[in-house]
Amino acid sequence: MPGHWRPAVLVGARAESPTARTLVLKAEEGWPGHRPGQHVDVRLTAEDGYTAQRSYSLAAPAVGDTVEITVQRVPGGEVSPYLVDEMAEGDRLEVRGPLGGWFVWDPASTDPVALFGGGAGVVPLMCMVRARRAARSRALFRLVYSVRAPDGLLYRAELRERAPGDAGLDVFLAYTRTAPEGTPRAPARVGVADVNTHGLPAEFGPMCFVCGPTGFVEAVADALVALGHDPGRIRTERFGASGGPR
């Protein structure tokens, strides 16, 4: 049952950027597996019984009972600073999930896929990219990843030096504030021209997944519709003002 809380222990962690960290969590009473794009609710309980809960996208396919989430620190946040800066291996929290059956990619599908991630919105899309590799899928994948500046890039090495199983995956980085020297595209928010040039043509009938802050999701979804994509093939996941889906 996804509805109950499962105890989980931190078994590993990786810094992804100065403000984001991937947590490797082992569900101590087992994990049923999940589909790429799904999320979990995370619950922290203080010694006095106070609880706080947030939603985080799963960042990778499960390995046994072990799952990964990537957390972006929200300044002044109640939960994310602890997860990014303080939680140590052996510390525990509770997870509920896997959750959400709509914003998911089916690894058995051969349809082309266009992924649009804004900031931490890349996390569930990375799970799809990794699931594609794990399934040895040859579905055509395009990832447009919008990020403020180079130091905010998540999964930098993995996206730059494509793994052997990633043939057929194209990645375009769209910087919005600061771009590395020599980047032809001037820093700007993702607009219809980017979606047109770096997404996939509507005639290919791709499944489109769009995840990020509300403004990003609105802009990309509107651009996709304007470019002739079937609204029924556009799936969105908006992040709250808190910086993560809630």
Add this chain to the structure above:
Amino acid sequence: MTEYLDANALAGALSEVFSVDLTSSWRRCSVCGHTGAFAELHVYTDCPGQVARCPSCQTVVLRLVRSGDTLWLDLGGTGCLRVELR
């Protein structure tokens, strides 16, 4: 304009009540006739609970308020749902 989320965000809270994932169900609005995924509802969280509205006519579809171990769930505007039982 108040920002809203997608109803994907309700999956956790609804999983406490329903044994199937309602967010991937298909919905027809009883007010405007709009059809689409339940997950496409607009969810507002700047309130004591969570309010989901039809993406087409903005009718209040669902209200969810939690108080301790009690959950209030108003499904008054749900319309018709088609749920795949896997």
